[in-house]
Amino acid sequence: MTLRPFVALVGLCAAAACAPIVTHGPRAERGLQVTATAGLPQELCDTTCAVDLVPQIGFGARVGRPAEGGRMGYSVGGTFSASLFASEADVYLQAPTAPDWAAGGGVLLSPMHVMPYVQLGRMGEDGSGWYTTQGFAWLAQRTDLSLSEGSGDLVKPRYWAPTVAYRFTHRGGATHLYVSGAFGSTNPLSPARTENGPVRTVFAGIAVERQVRTPVQLGPPPAPPVPAPPSPVTP
DSSP states (O other): OOSSSHHHHHHHHHHHHHEEEOSSSSSSSSSEEEEEOOOOOOOOEOOOOSSSSOHHHHHHHHEEEEBTTTBEEEEEEEEESSGGGEEEEEEEEOOOOOEEEEEEEEEOOOSSSEEEEEEEEEOOTOOOOEEEEEEEEOOOOOEETTSSOOOEEEEEEEEEEEEEEEEEEETTEEEEEEEEEEEEEEEOOTTOOOOOOOOEEEEEEEEEEEEOOOOOOOOOOOOOOOOOOOOOOOO
């Protein structure tokens, strides 16, 4: 097995803007998980997009608790990105819902981007199922690539980030297969420029999570139920 494709992906992410990607489903997982994610981009602009975007490539960890008993669930974690300054924190709250549905909202925070998002999905008892993530991303300023070479105009990309994904569980963890998008424009920072550049890119990728530790129950186990006394026998 060669490492060249992986090295090429890391180099691409380091040179371009890493698009924020939510790497978990709508149901928060209990305990500690380690994660890894990668993907590939495809631009849809007619000529040149205003910014080169690649999906997040990196490794991370998160800890959480699912919503249960009418209580909110939560997930807190982060991803160490191949593009160092695109490393991000992820804070998510899961709302109490029906057992086979999960929903919530959170935010990705990084020196290079901010993306609030909401999630909704139909999940099976084992945690497998389809879900969607809907976010809106604001990226840090960068040079507009849609202009002629050497113009050097700075812009701030902003875009809608829809995602559809499928999560399936396996021994020791789960895998997410996703298709995501970035549809928006760039906000020019130069007073002499008024037009916005296009941002239209789709991504296909994978996120893998592995369970490391689940909380240990403290104290003695619950006592078994006491059987009801037999009914008195009447002559």
